[in-house]
Each structure stands twice: as C-alpha cells, then as structure tokens.
Amino acid sequence: MRKLFYIFLLIFSLVSASRNAMAQDFKKVRQQTFTDVQPADTVYIKKLINAGMKLRWIKPDSSMALLQKAETLSTQIHYINGIAKSLMNMGITAMSQDNYKQSYIYYQQAYPYCKISTNKSYLTTLFINIGTTYYYQGLYDKAAAVEYFTLQYLKQRNIIDANYAILYANIAAVMLTSDQYQKALDYTREGEAVARKYKLYNPLTYILNNKGTAYQKLNQPQLAYQNFSEALEISRQHKFKEEEQAQLNSLGDLMLDANQPEKALSYFEQSLRVSDSTNPLFGSIQPNYHIGLVQLKLKNYQKAEEALRKAESRLRQSGIHDNEADIYEAIADLYEQTGRYKEALEKYHVYTKLKDSLLSKDKMKAIAQIEMKYNSAQKDKSLAEKQLLINTQQNELQQKNIWIAIAAGSIALLFLFIIGIYRNYRNKQKIQSDRIHILQQQREILQLKSIMHGEEQERTRLARELHDGIGGMLAAIRMHLSMTQKRAADGKNVDAEPILHMIDDTITEVRKTAHNLMPDILLRHGLIQSLRIYCANISSGTGLHVDLQVHNEISAFDTSVELHIYRIVQELIQNIIKHAQATDVTIQIRQLEDALVIMVEDNGTGFDTDEAAGGIGMKNLQSRVQTLQGIFSVESEKDHGTTTYIEFNLHELLKTATV
Template identity: 30%
Template sequence: MKNKLKAIYWLQFICLLIVFHFATAQNVPQQNTATLPQLHDTAAINTMMQKGYSIREQNTDSSILLYTHTLNSSKLAGYNYGIGNSYLGLARAHSILNKDQEAIAYSYQALTYCTDTSNTNKELRFNIYHCMAQVYYYLGKFDSCAWYRYQALHIVELNPDLSIQVQMRAYGSILQFWMNVHNDIQHDRYIQSLWEHLNAIEKKAMAIGDSTLLVSIYFQKEAYYENIRLRDSSRYYCQLTCEMGRRLHVTPSIVIASLMNTAISLLQDKQPDKALEYVNEGLKEMPLQNKANNRYYVFAHFVLGEVYLQQKKYQAAVNALVPALKTAAAVHMIAYTDYAHKTLAQTYDALKDYKNAGEHWRLHAEILDSMQKDKKMELVYNVEMRYRIADKEREIAQKELSITRNKSRLRTQQFWIGGILCGTLLVLLVSLLLYRNSKHKHKLQTEKIRNLKQELQISSLQAMIAGEEKERSRIARELHDGLGGTLATIRTRLSYVFRKLTTSGESGHDLTEILQLLEEASVELRKTAHNLMPEILLREGLAKASLLFCERVRKGHMLEINTEIWGEVRRLPKDFELTAYRIIQELIHNTLKHARATQALVQIVFHESLLCITVEDNGTGITENNRQGEGMGLRTIEDRVKSLNGQMDIASSPGKGTSIYIELNIITTRQNILE
C-alpha cells in the first residue's frame, strides 16, 4: 500500500514540476524557422515564447521550433531575458521528450543570463531551478533534485514580494517532496507550516479570482488528503481539479494526473471497476505526439495493470505491465517501477508462474534497495529541517528580543512624545480659549456699538417724529382755536348782516355765496385740524381711527377702500398708535396720489406681540426708480417703521398693483417708549 501511495506522490510531484503555470492549449503546425515571422521587438518575442510554453505537451516538436526561433531573435536583439527564457523553454521541452542530458545543458545555459536583480529575473532563476530539480528527479539524483528545490524556495523566502503563483509553486514543491519521504506528515510541524502557507495562498487566490492558481492548489490538496487517508476529500479535490482544469483548458498533465490519482484511491478501497473508468478517461486525455514514451502514459498502464489484477484478469494485467516496464527502462524512468514490478509479481503468483513472479519480486527488491537513498535523504533532511527550524527559532528569539527592546524604547519615546503633545495641545487649547474669548469680547463690543447706534438712530427718529407730532398739535390747536375761531366769528357777523338785509327786503345773493364759501373753509379747516391731531385716535384707538379715516377717503374720492380688522382689538401705547396711524395715512395718500387705483384694501391684524398692517391696491404699481427715490414718501414711511423696530416688505410690479406688508413689534416698541 505504501508503494501505491508513493506512486501517487511521485506522479503529482512530476506534474507539479512540469506545470509551472497553466495556459490555453493551442495546436501549432510543424514548420521551419525560416517560415516563422520575424521578431523585431521584445513584446513579439515574449508572445511567441508564451505560445511555445502553452503547446509544449501537445506538440513538443513545434514548441522546440518556436523556442529556437525566439532564442535566435533574442540574441540578435541583445535581449538577455529572452535568451534565458528561451533556453529554459528548450530545457522543459527536452525533458518532456525524456532527453534529460540536453535539458540539463539548456538549464545551465539559461542560468548564465539571469544577470540582474529584478523580480522578473528572480522568477526566471526560480523556474530554472524547478526545471533542473525535475530533470535530476527523473535521473534518480535525489540529492541534486532536493538541492535545487531548496534553492528555489530560498529565492521566495528572500523575496516575499514575488507573485503568489511563484510562492505556491515553491511551497507546493517542498510539500510534495516531504509527502514522498515522510510517513507522518499530519503531525510534522514543518510540513504543517507548509500546509498553512498553501491555505493562505488559496485565500488570496480566491480573493483575486485566480482560478488557474486554484487548480494548482487543489492538485496539491489531492495528495495531502490521500496521504492522511482522507480519501473522500482527496477524490473531491481530484474531481474539482479535473472540472476546473478542463474548463480553463490547462495543460493536459494536470488533468491526467488527477484522474490517475482518483483511480489509485479507488484501488485502495478495492473498487477496480470504477478505477478503470478513470484510467480510460486519463488515457483519452493523453497528447498524441510522443504518446508511447509519455511518462503519464507509462504510469497509466502501471495503474491499469493493478486494475486488471484486482479484477482477476491476470493476462490483461501482464499485457499492460510488461510493455510499460520496457518503455520505462528505455526512457530511464525509475520512479513507479517498483510499484509495477510488485503488481506484475502478484499477477504471476496468481497465474502460478512462480519463475517470473520470483524474477519480478527480485527486481522489486533491487529497486527498493536502490531507493534506500530516499530513506537516507529523509534522515538528512529531517536533520536539516530541525537545524533550519532551530535556526529559525533562534532568529525569531533574537528578533523578539530586539522587538522587546525596541518596544521599550518606543514606549519611552512615546511617553516623551505624548507629554510633549499633551503640553502642546494644552498650550494650543489655552491659546484657542483666549483667542475665542477675545474674539467673543470683540464681537460683543461690536454688537453693543451697533445696538447703541441703532438705538441712537431710533431715538433720533422718535424725537423727530415726536417733534413733528408736537408741531402738528400746535398747528392744529392754532388753526382750531385761532383761525377757526376767527372764521366762526366772521361767519356769525355775516349771518347777522345777511338776516338784516333779508329783513329790509334787499337781495343777498352775493352774501349767500360768501357764507357758503366760509362754511366750506370751516369744514376743510376742521378736517385739517383733525388730520393733524385726530381726536378719535386719542379717544377710541387705532382701529376705529383707521376705520373712520378710510371711510372719509372713500366718500371724498373715487377709491373703493375695504378695511379689515383682525385679532383681539386693544389699546396700544399712545405714541405707537399715532405712528402706526401716520403710516396708514401715508400709504393711503400715496395710493391716492400715485397709484391711480380704483380699489384698495387696508388690513390691520392684532397679534400677541405684533401689529401687522397690510395695504394693497390695484393701481399702476411701483417702478424700481420710484422705489429707490423719495418722491412717493416711502422713505418717510420706512423711517417711521424703523422707529418702531419694525419691518416693511413691498411687493409690486408695473401694472399689477402694489402690496405693502408691515410688522411692528409691540413689546419692543413698548420697552423703547418706556425707556
């Protein structure tokens, strides 16, 4: 059973070394280099090298032709990377053809062109080491194989910024090696660290959606789970690898190896019929070129031999195994042959052909003896790994000590930095508070000065208006008491003369006309006196005085005025009512003089703390020039509104009438009046 497991691991290891990355398979016809297109730049060279890489398994001869052409073109262009990569491609192709010495020679030539330290050249050197490890493995030089494998890993360890594809190949290759030489990988700390690396790379591949890389990772997981006897998991990853590999058109070897792994796993559970299905499916996937000498083709017949053995088709097993062993010997294929000789020996035992059975048991034992170097390698590499681990642990301990010291220094630095920052922040905070306090004081002073100016302006307006009202009262009294009394005396005397003339029979027509003019003058005089100082305002308040004023205007002019009083009508301070009354008078007079309106609305609304006045008309409206000028008395009205801490809004457009809305703050006005 152990030999069967080793066969699985060897198969997967060879496939891992062959498949450096996956690309879509293309069939390129055979052709001479003379007929190939000229390559004039590095981009064209790289494209053709990639083409050669993608067909290396299906059409190896054409791949060699393409790499020879890119090699010559790179030499002409002085393109060192192209030269090195072309030599590597030739090495890979000759390895597929079992021409191992040529493959080694091309690999050494490729190494001479890895001259700079760029990541591209580091990856090239990494791939060359992998190729050389593969070739030495086929030659049975396991010490050289291991050395180049660890050289490749060393490149990845020194350059963690290399691509995750390269990292996967490095850790996967080492994991495959240890699964071939170690009996208990599940409890080996180093192998488990490799497994953790592989799982971490899987998460990154899933995050970036790299399905091709996932195929390679799942291929590694097949062998791991088979090694620890979790065959259901192993078969699951075999199936997943095949499905994704076919969908992505990866190189055939990855799919063939997974099918063979599934077949061997089924043979472990004594299910030869199902195993035969997978072997036949794998044979169908084999590339046609060089098929008979293909390592996977040979190994598939080794597996086929065991299938027939378990089915008790002994002659079929012999027919499958004997030619396959001859081919393995011809191509110097040592791996897996111990497994084939053992199967053939068991087959001859079943046929009671003990002579041939003994011969193959002997060959099986000789190969096992020759492979005891693997056991020696296992001991060597176990010691090496313990040394590497111990060295790593010492390095980690030194780093931890250095980290501890650095942390101590950092804590001290952080303490001082924190203290300095706190002090700086405290100074900044105090400065900010002082600045804000100073700015606030300045703002308060500015506001106080502005308020004082406003109060002075309002006081000046109030004093001016009060003076006007006093002057109006004085003129009204003089007109009423002086001129009014004189006119009344004249009217009385003229009335006496009129009666006397009438009694004596004389005509008083002219005198009657004079008396009528005096009567009209007396009425106008009373109106003027009342307008200057309306007594009804003093007795009844703003609402009734406004109603009476509007009614008089309506009777004396061709203007239909509607007056509306809303809210709780109450008496307001005398000066407040007088100013509000004057505002209404001015607005109505403006309407009469300038608006040419036929309808007007006066609305007075009493609120708790506001008195709102609205005057609307359907006249000609106010133009922008009139609004900015003083001819319509708007400046006087604005001054009166401002004296009461009020606001005025005018909505008007030519030909569409005017609406003036005024808000007067009763409480504020009352306080100003009291002050």
C-alpha cells in the first residue's frame, strides 16, 4: 500500500501545474473560438477516438495520429471528456507497443482531466488502465495494489458500474498468474454476481473466462467448459469480437488438455476467422501457435510450419512477447522432426536465450529474497546489540534526566511558539476572509445601483413616451371631440372619422409601449424564435441585413433571464442602426458545455473603444450583462467594423429565478 501511495503522490504533485496550464489554454480558446478557430464538433471528435481505438492493434501509428488529433481538437474547444478519453487511449496504444514509459506519461497527463470530467467513470477507468499496464509489464504486485485501491474507492462511494465488475476480473487474473486458483474463483464469483445483477455483459465475459481458467487449473474441465461456452455465447450475442476470440482460444486450449486435437483445431480456426483488427495476441498469435502445435502432433508438417511462421511474423510486427519462447521452441521441434537440423539449432539458440533471460529474472528475484532475509537477520542482530548497550548505559541515562527536562521545556516553548504562529495565521486568514466578504458586498451594491439606474432610466423613458406620445394623442382627441360637440350644437354636419383614426393610433401606441415593457412575442415564442422574428423585421424594414446564427440547442431559461438577453441583443442592433452606418450584421449564439456565448459583428464605421467606454449606451449594456454575472468585451477600429463578445456562465443562468 505504501508503494501505491508514492505512485499517486507523484501524480497529484503535477495536478496544480496541469490545471494552471489548462486554465491558460481555456482563456486562449475563449478568445479565439469565433475568430480564427472553428470549433470542432464533439461528434466528430468521438468518431476520431473510436477509429483510433479500432486501429490500436493493426495500425498503432495511425491509431496514435487519430487520437492525437482528437486531443488537439478537444483542447481547442475545451472539451474535457474528449481530452481525457484521447489521452487514456493514447496510453493504451503506447502500452500495446510495449512503450510503457510513454504510456504512464499519457496517464499522468489524463489524470487532471479525468478528475474534473463530467463522466465520473473516467477516473476509475484511468486507474484500471494503470493497473493493466503494470500487469502487462509483469509487475503483478503493483497491478494488484492499484486494483484493490480502485475497488475500495468505488465501494466507499457506493458506485456499481462496469468498472466495478472489471476490477474483480482483473484481480482474479492476478491471482491466476500467481497460481492462487481458489482465490481467483472467489473473486470471479463476486464479480459475476454484480455483472449478472446489473446486466454488465462485457465484463461478464472476462469474469467467466477467468473462472473457466481457474476450473481448468483445478482439474475440473467440465466446469471450465461450461464457463467458456457461456462466455462465448454472450460474446457472439453482443458482437464482442475480441472476447469471442479469447473464448475460442480458451476452449481450444481446453481440448488440447483433453487430448482432442481435432476439436482444438476447430476452435483455433474459428478464432482466426472472427476478425483481423483485434488484439493480435488473441486474434493471430495464440491461435496460429496452437494450430501449429496441433498440426505438428498430427504430423502435418507443412501446415504446422505455415501456422507457426504466421505466429512468429505477427509476434514481431506487434512487439508482443507473450508465448515468444514457446513459439521458437515449437519451430525448433518442427525443424528437428523434418531433418532440418541446422535451422532447428538456430531456433533452439533463440529459445534458450529467451529462457535464460526468464531464468535470470527468477535468479534475481531469488537473490533479492535472500538479501532481504539477510538484511532482516542483520537488523535483528543490531537490535540485540543496541539492547545490550542500553542495559549497560542505564546509569548514565539517569544522570542525563536534567538535560531531558531542559529539552522537554524547550519543546514546550517551541510548541507554544508554534501555537502563536498558528493563531496569527488564523487571524490573518479571518481578516482576509472579511476583506473578501466586504469586496463581495461592495460588488453586490454596485450591481444593485446599476439595476436601479437602469430601472430609473426605463421609468424616465416610459414617462416620456406616455407624456409625449399617448398623452399628446389623448389631448388631440379631446380637442377634436370639443370641436365636434360645438359643430353639433350649431346644427352643422359632424364627421367622426378623424376621431376614430386618432383613437386607433392611440391604441397602437399603447400596444407599442406595453410591448417594450415585456414583449408578447417573447412569452409566446421563447427567446430564440423571438430574436429570429425581430431580426427578420429589422432586415425587411431597414437597409440593414441581420443574419442570426444559432449553434447547438439553446436551453430554456427563466422569463426574466430571456428578457434581459432579448433586450441586450435589441439594444446592440439599435446602436448599430443609430451609429454604425452598417449594411450587414452577424449574430452568433452558441451554447457550450458550461457557457452561453453571444457574438455580434458588423461592417460599420467602427469607433474608438476608449472614447466610447463612458457612453450611456455602453454603460447600459455593461449593466445588463453584469446583472446576469456575464463577461462583456468590445473590439472595434475605425472603418473596420465592431465585434461585441458576451459570455454567461450556463449554470448561473439556469439557476437564476429572478434578476
């Protein structure tokens, strides 16, 4: 467990730096998203990742190129899930090429993204990948430590998913490797219960395969056959190609143990026909190796040589070392039985070299164990000598009690000093917290002032419209009515048509004023459709062409939020009509994973942003954006048009009930 602690300590030490770099990347992306960079579609990124995963075993270089492209595009649009999944699969691809060092580098880079990903299974998937890489390296103790840690992590959080079942399968695999077959059975039974209960069919095939292997090692072939057969049926039903090959190879190996070479040959040949794009260990190396053994046993030397050479060739292409010594031993046996003694000797040399390498590793392990025992004995001897020395010096220690008391007093003073420092630190923290609270209050006060200022301006405008528009119309109607009454009293003809027209105009003006308070179209059609209608009316009624572009599906917000956004766009267009002398306006509205972005571009005369910063119109826009806790920026040059960028936090908009 201590080793595992150091492993994760190394990963955690880089999290802070990774997040800082990631934050800088996000800032750059936000500035470039709608200018010089076209955001990649997340669906396209997922297709790149899936394509890279399929090519992992047959074309690892192409696989890595696709995954790197997916990671680059995901970074450009700060698509966290895409970055995490790309880096994790790059680590697996590096592992498939025996490049374990680079594999761990990719896992380390993926960790901070997996930790903040919206997909909560990514973090445990990363841990499982790390454990799998240790397993492929033959570091079974580290693999088991990671798997146990991850399983405990899921249990503490009561998370039952596919990863939970996979962990039981992986731990069982480690037990099988260390010849602990009964323990392997125990873990497969626990994992099988979970996989069946939650219908996790893919992990279930791994678990049943490991369970069958354990029964095979315990000389229970009938139970082994039942588990392999069920796993094969599930794999075929759900089209798990790699798993299907693994079950066929296991069944073939079981038939070989039962001395039924014809049945074994049938299973291995079926495995070859399943697919040529899966893990070459299951899809080519193991079946061809076993076919070669069967044909050699049946004295079909030509077919045996053909199969063994295929296994050898695929072994070299993939860089996989499993069964390497066995394959060269089988080829040497073939050459010896066919009288090709010189070639047989060459292959035996290769086989012997590989075996010597394995034996040297075993010797190194044995030496390390002896050294540990020796060191342990030396430590015991040293402890005995120290105990003897303590007994002989006991009187001297009593004389040093005074010094011990002085030391204890010093420690007490040091402790008090540390407490003083700690209290001082806490006081500073409290002062800093109070300052932050005061600043937050001041900011809220400024926002309230801005809202009050905007409301006061709205009341002033409404009063002006009522006085100058509706009030004037009503006064005119009253005057016409008085004149009509006088003409009727004098017996003259009375024409009421002008009065009716004036009443209609007054009704229209009242409707316009009510529409400005809360547009009826916004209540009937919602934000996006209302903006489309508004932009269409502007385009048809003025010389200004307005192009509204909406990317992705926009969420529905509270009515007050939608009114603010509608007014912001409305005011931007009115400012362009009044001041910009533009002919074209492009409005882009895009909903990202955690943000709503609005960008308005025109081809007008532009202006000096420093001079316009203090204008009333600009302050009103800033006030509306700040009310929704958004970000507002303007870029403009004279004769080069204007670009306005507004960004809102999506979660804040969705939880806002009133403004």
